Amino acid sequence: MESRRGILGTGLTGLGALALPGCATIATRRPVAATPATCLPRVNVSADRVIRTMAGLRPYRASGFVVRAEALDDKRLVHNYGHGGAGITLSWGTSRLAIELGLPGHQGPVAVLGAGVMGLTTARLVQEAGFPVTIYTAALPPDTTSNIAGGQWHPYGHFDGDAVTAEWRAQLARAADYSWRRFQIMVGNDYGIRWLPTYAESRNGRSDAHEPGRRLLGRQEHPFPVESVARYETMYIETGRFLRELAEDIQIAGGHIVVRSFATPAEVAALSERLVFNCTGLGAAALFGDKELTPIRGQLAILVPQPEVQYAFNGSAGYMFPRADGILLGGTFERGVADATPQSDDIARIVESHRRFYAGWRCG
Ligand SMILES: Cc1cc2nc3c(=O)[nH]c(=O)nc-3n(C[C@H](O)[C@H](O)[C@H](O)COP(=O)(O)OP(=O)(O)OC[C@H]3O[C@@H](n4cnc5c(N)ncnc54)[C@H](O)[C@@H]3O)c2cc1C
Numbered sequence: 001m002e003s004r005r006g007i008l009g010t011g012l013t014g015l016g017a018l019a020l021p022g023c024a025t026i027a028t029r030r031p032v033a034a035t036p037a038t039c040l041p042r043v044n045v046s047a048d049r050v051i052r053t054m055a056g057l058r059p060y061r062a063s064g065f066v067v068r069a070e071a072l073d074d075k076r077l078v079h080n081y082g083h084g085g086a087g088i089t090l091s092w093g094t095s096r097l098a099i100e101l102g103l104p105g106h107q108g109p110v111a112v113l114g115a116g117v118m119g120l121t122t123a124r125l126v127q128e129a130g131f132p133v134t135i136y137t138a139a140l141p142p143d144t145t146s147n148i149a150g151g152q153w154h155p156y157g158h159f160d161g162d163a164v165t166a167e168w169r170a171q172l173a174r175a176a177d178y179s180w181r182r183f184q185i186m187v188g189n190d191y192g193i194r195w196l197p198t199y200a201e202s203r204n205g206r207s208d209a210h211e212p213g214r215r216l217l218g219r220q221e222h223p224f225p226v227e228s229v230a231r232y233e234t235m236y237i238e239t240g241r242f243l244r245e246l247a248e249d250i251q252i253a254g255g256h257i258v259v260r261s262f263a264t265p266a267e268v269a270a271l272s273e274r275l276v277f278n279c280t281g282l283g284a285a286a287l288f289g290d291k292e293l294t295p296i297r298g299q300l301a302i303l304v305p306q307p308e309v310q311y312a313f314n315g316s317a318g319y320m321f322p323r324a325d326g327i328l329l330g331g332t333f334e335r336g337v338a339d340a341t342p343q344s345d346d347i348a349r350i351v352e353s354h355r356r357f358y359a360g361w362r363c364g
Contacts, residue, residue, distance in 0.1 A: 038222055039223055043306060044306065051302055051304055053299070053300065053347045057297055058084050058296040059082050059084065059145070061293055062163040064159040065171075067101065075268075075274050078277050081118060082292075085298070086155045088237055093176055095118060095121040096125055108274060109133070111271050111273035112133060113137065113262065114281060123255055124246060124250055126277075127254075137258070138260070151237035152314075153183060153236070192239075192324070195234070198232055200315060201314070202230040210234070211232035211234065212233050215231060216229075217231055223361050263287070294336055295335075296334060299347060300331055300342075317353045
């Protein structure tokens with residue numbers, strides 16, 4: 001079936017100009033066929049196209065992420081953890097809030113706990129401000145939650161609106177704003193960041209500063225087998241590549257990464273650095289006794305890459321993010337589940353709901 005772009009490309013839709021020999025040029029109305037739905041490449045979903053499965057634990061807090069400074073013996077300790085399902089999105093932003101709390105008045109080397117997206121972005125910003133940095137971490141990429149993230153830039157699924165304060169909302173707005181701009185200047189293959197049109201099942205076409213171009217589509221403007229779809233643009237981060245590059249940047253700039261696990265605040269207090277950033281994600285629950293931190297498990301099925309798929313989808317069937325390392329199908333939000341192992345029944349359900357969804361494709 002021809003795409004809408006293909007039809008418009010002929011310039012002959014609707015009124016066409018027809019030249020007859022010996023006559024004046026007259027306008028004629030071409031017969032209008034039933035307009036086909038705008039086409040997009042379909043994702044090929046079947047169980048035998050699954051190349052790997054993953055599960056990770058989102059570090060969720062109903063009252064939102066923690067960016068706060070406190071004293072730990074003779075040190076300044078700055079927390080930067082608890083970003084739920086939006087840690088990639090907010091990383092540069094809350095890390096910037098954290099260094100603004102930590103660096104003023106500080107002299108000398110800096111310690112960062114954790115090598116997920118928060119630890120790496122914090123360490124990089126510390127270096128950019130001119131300070132030497134050492135990252136201490138129990139696990140390195142690719143063995144962090146951050147490596148599992150789908151990588152959509154979308155501040156979503158990280159707090160409960162009834163549990164947050166106005167001050168926290170102000171932190172969120174500043175963090176989202178900086179992150180939004182910082183990721184934009186890193187777009188490209190080096191860091192695995194790109195803009196993609198995103199289609200979301202929605203009845204709302206209102207535009208949002210972080211969803212440029214958002215509008216509700218007419219039924220003929222999309223091939224998805226659902227009634228209401230909005231389209232907007234956002235960035236997608238191929239997390240494995242992004243985190244690897246960031247770790248390399250830190251080391252090239254003289255930063256050190258030490259594999260070490262901390263069991264108590266006293267062990268942290270024994271570090272030689274006088275300024276410490278706590279970017280331990282879910283690990284902050286045990287290390288600093290944050291009882292509000294709750295894991296929300298997310299599971300993903302990854303299909304054989306389809307480079308022709310250059311859009312993302314998010315709706316009741318789940319979400320689909322196309323990446324160079326595979327087509328990501330998600331996802332689950334399992335509150336309180338602390339086992340980061342993919343469950344075959346859940347994975348089968350994720351694949352089946354997407355298979356049914358793409359079987360209903362309304363074009364090509
Ligand atoms: C399936 C799934 C999909 C997601 N999709 C998205 C998405 O599309 N967009 C988005 O923005 N976010 C997404 N997220 C959320 C995102 O992954 C998290 O918010 C983010 O990774 C949290 O980063 P972090 O650095 O705080 O934690 P982590 O990545 O968990 O890093 C914590 C680090 O601290 C270290 N550590 C922990 N405890 C200790 C200790 N005691 N001593 C020393 N080191 C310690 C760990 O080893 C690790 O290096 C998704 C999450 C999941 C699970």
